[in-house]
Amino acid sequence: MKLILAEKPSVAKNIADALKIRTKKEGYFEGNGYIITWAFGHLVQLYDAKDYDSKMAKWKLDNFPFIPSKFKYKVKSGYGNKQRQDQGAAKQLRVIHQLMKRSDVDTIISACDYDREGQLIGDSIIYRDTRPTKQVYRLLLNEWTEKEVLSGLERIKPNENMKSLRDAGVSRQWADWVIGINLTSVATLKYQKGGGKALNIGRVLLPTLKIIYDRDKEIETFQPEDYFKLAAIFRTDHNEKYEGIYTAQKEDKFKNREALDDIQRNLNEKPGEISKKEVEKKKEFPPFLFNLSNLQGYITNKYKGWTSDKVLKVAQSLYEKKYITYPRTSSIALDESLVGKTAKVLQTHSEDLPYKDEIKFKKLKRVFNNSKVESHSAIIPTYIKPKRLSNEEQIVYNSIKNRFIMQFMPLAEVEETRLYTKVGGVKGIFVSKGKVQLAEGWKKVEQMPSKDSFLPHVQKGGLVLTDSSEVTSHVTKPPKHHTEKTLLRVMETCGKRYKEDEDASTEAVLSGFSIGTPATRAETIKKLKDVGYIAFQNKNLVCTNLGRSLVETLPVTQLFDLEFTGKLEKSLSDIQKGKVTKDQFLHMIYAFTKDAVAEIKNKEEKIIHEVTSSSKQEVIGKCPACEGKIIESKNGFGCTNWKKGCKFVVWKNDKYLAAMKKRPTKTMVKALLKDKKAFVKGLTSKQGKKFNAYLSYEKNADNEYYSWKMEFNK
Template identity: 65%
Template sequence: MVQVILTEKPSVAKNIADALHITQRKDGYFEGKDYVITWAFGHLLQLYDAKDYDKKLARWRMDYFPFIPPSFQYKVKNNPRNKDKEDLGAKKQLKIIYQLIKRPDVDAVISACDYDREGQVIGDTIIYQLKTQKPVYRLLLNEWTQEEVVKGLGNVKPNTEMRPLLDAGISRQWADWVIGINLTSVATLKYQKGAGKALNIGRVLLPTLKIIYDRDEEIANFVPENYFKLVATFQTADEKQYEGIYTEGKEDKFKDKKTLETVKQLLEQQQLATITKKSVERKKEYPPYLFNLSSLQGYITSKYKGFSSDKVLKVAQSLYEKKYITYPRTASVVLEESLVDKAAKVLNKLKKGLPYEEEIVFAKKRRVFDNKKVESHSAIIPTYMMPSSLSRDEELIYQAIKNRFIMQFMPIAEYDETKMTTTIKDTSLEGHFLSKGKVQLAEGWKKVEKIESKDTILPLVSINDMVDIMNHSISSHVTKPKKQHTEKTLLKMMETCGKGHDNEESEKMMIAILSGFSIGTPATRAETIKKLKDVGYIAMQNKNLVCTELGRKLVETFPIKELFDLEFTGRLEKTLSDIEKGKYTKQEFLNVIFNFTSKAVDKIKKEQQVIINEVERNKKQNEVLGKCPLCGHGVIEGRKGYGCSNWKSGCKFVIWKNDKFLATMEKKPSKTMVKSLLKNGVVMVKGLTSKKGNKFNANMRYEKNPDNEFFSWKMEFNKH
């Protein structure tokens, strides 16, 4: 008999087929002796739209809400380019999956979708929509290497054991639908004038916006204060100089400049000072923890230009599907103890040929392996598969993950921290001059990324040594507000609902992350930040995130304050985490959500009408960029692409602004490029990026496919 394996994406199906040496590919699946491997394209099914339950909901009116379906239903997902039509590719693939499951020689189904809430929902909605009586099993893997696939297929679980994970995924999906549909509709009707984009309201969207709003307000309301410091330069008997900051008690910042001017006058009458205290403390520096998704996104977005957290996730997902790293959507920064042997094997492969190879020594360390600190998935590490060719973006992220893993097994970095007190004797000074310095003794794990220590090194002195006072000066300073949020700091706030975000290495931080008390999940946070930008609530200023005027007005006007409250959102996310662990039921959670939504809608209805967003629809004359190659009408620029103005009559010609082929070479079509293409049939495109990150130029044509109505790009290179 045969088993059908359903994966989340074609690339994963190919990985499993390769692992099982199955080479026969058919339309929508791989055929082997014992297994048939087919795939989804992420979600093939989606929840009904409100209008699918009741046609009148196609038009929004206040008295239609709150609307909560008596039972939630699924349909083939919408075509992303035409939301009123089914996605024909998804419909075709669903039909293939169902035909395979129904085959008389098939006796079981194995869901091999990603091992998380979303993956469980994707697989189960497809499989159970068919109402099959055949047993369903679950393949749970953290990586797609051949070794793990073969081992995993020998240890599949009955899918019924995954019911709590499914309940958590369904609860999240239904809750976000109910809150989103109801509150977006009534908020748009109440607070927006003119038709256009809706005022998006979401369970995760609004508290994230509030974090940025609060920081903006803190900066705007910050009152700077002046303070002063007195720094003196001293010289030892062997003519080595060092600096000391005047300190009284523990305070070295003085609001009253006169205090320091008095000290300065006393100094001017002195030539000598004495070393009265000196302490040298040896300290250890441990490497930063292994990456989870949030810390990886924070590290990459703060270090490299052009990366958003959303882009980091996409690149990491690509590395995962290519079998080079383990599952990226994880909250854990340590590994399960069962992975000790696997980690040792991976390390052994990675360290070969490195200049510090001899210093890399595997050990089962509590800082790396700890079951108590793993939440569902272990931290992100490389697999034993060594990449052969990576794009520039993939290379940056793979190297970061690889280096962080190697660091754990390098010697600990060590340094001496010296503190020195210099006292001016025979004066009435209450304070003394404090100097601090460091000397790196062992570089250790810092060698991996060539981290240089910018240390202040103090001269070698002893207590009671006399030193010369060389000079002294008072400097003025101004207190500064906190910095605006970056994606790195925002992700950390979302990960812990603002708790323990100052020190990402602290035990408090680890406990906060593991509790599930957060805004969103590792998988959804990047998407939330991207959506806030897309809907116009926040904007980027260099690497900083700031509220737009619309975002500010929404926070200040929208009356459902619970949705801005980090505690409220954190509790909801914690409840979803508890459902996953079987500690809370799906129905209890949904009852809370439905009750909250109904009350929120009623409250908004009773609120005073305030316009926070006015949509102006200026009918502008669209510039004709050239003639359509299909029908001869003018091609004009739209919001999502450059298309034929005759589209209402059925002309399908369009060049999408997010064209996937051009995106692989880090390019988007411009108006100038489209004009030249339509005029000459070919356009020279400069600055394309190869998979290896090299820049090149090419002539591009956009030609109709002979067997369908779609167009494809053709690339030509000048021959010299």
């Protein structure tokens, strides 16, 4: 009997379906020689500092730096309550370890995601108590379709082969714990007055903040400059008109208006001659296949209300439903071994398209290129066509599918024309540009409108007449604020070779030299907002006063340095490749942390954040459990008697409501407390349809907790 551990229940179901297993038991599937169980992502977490030493329960500068001699793990904390272990996680851990000990189980297979985090999740569960006596293998897949699961089970590898990947995951986890616990604590003690949230300090958080801070400063210190342009309208002998921009020594922007005014005065009704005509036909290639950062940038830029975190969640859902390949990838090409499989996927998705006859499969270097693949190939659809998707899933899925199909469509073609018009007595020349789309090619896939700019059909030596002219004044513009799209691109390459208008081809993987990973960048941006360091202004990201003060006050400048952070991420990538050892990396992290703590301690105390607590909090209603007061906190609506053991709380990130795309509001909770029911509008079904319903929040019969109930008639 083989025991398979999946990272999530949905993945376990995909594996069970592939193996034609229908029997589901408490915490696992069983049948056909297999047992398939699951985690819920991480089931264990690192000890808190106070778990190692009780003196760490109270923050004092003298207690830091604190680095455990040996890192230990415990069952992860409960949702919204760090003091209690998650009962669901504890229960599932017991199920997994009981299954591992079954006498009929001879093989254990970790089927967690094929990345360093997935390796860490699986190993932290399998090796939690003692090293298992049974052989442990690894299932490494890029998608969860039936064919891939069955094929992957034929190619399982010994888990020991994944030691470098595990070391990279452990190194990342321990390093972030050491830096986060020590520097967050010391910085909060040094720079914050009052209780409340700590000043969050992190290896990936701060350099990302600095990118936004630097752009804000560029905009603030930008000195606008006036410049002028001279435009003339010329008329051909066929009475066709076109515009030319005055250019001298390849420059068409001038600081001196008087010189342009002098030229303009001599232009009216003057004849001109086409001194040169350049016509160039260009082929336009489609944009590269999506990696996660490019997908997030594309969607957040194109669709209102989307964040990179939301894109990742929707893509992850599509992946777990078997519709797309692994989304947390940094690659913009496919592994060359996938040629045959890709051809079949393309055939499946081309069947019903009006331009299907134009789609031709070829083994293109732009698409199949091992040198542009790091661990996982680019994101493409699988051969399974979804029958029903929510609106959000449709947006992400169509973007991925269309980008995939574009690769195998004809190239688009444009004709670019330049006319150079010379006017007698004028030293410079007038330049006119035209562009015409000759062939749509891949642009048909998303029906991209062509921006044609026509010029009249004239030849070199042709005569024209100056019809009119105008000198216009302009002002240089400051750089634009970062959006999630531009920020993700800087994070992906650590600012290397970065230009905002560059094609994605310049974003080929830089051997791990980046800020964070595809899987963590969206979470980093979200966390910066949640902790109050940045704010969103429509699509723009800007620093808050707190974020600015932190950048300008914290003396550990290395943490803001893209080069330093990039080297840390590169080291983790090198651990994964077996080029650097875990011990070498952690030794460097510990030394850095000790120096950073000493540096903060030795600096003069300065308050950059003062937390004031309001003495009067609005009472929303009476607690149905103990008749105490219900008030709103950051995480939920709860009873003031919670310290006395009252369990009543409505969490703001309640999973039941979240499944219907709702969060509890103050109005909703007030109605629940007053009328026992609340009429809630705009709930979303699994099929993506909106509906209204009455919700009640009632105490469970067998425990002290509360559950939701729904009615459609009052």
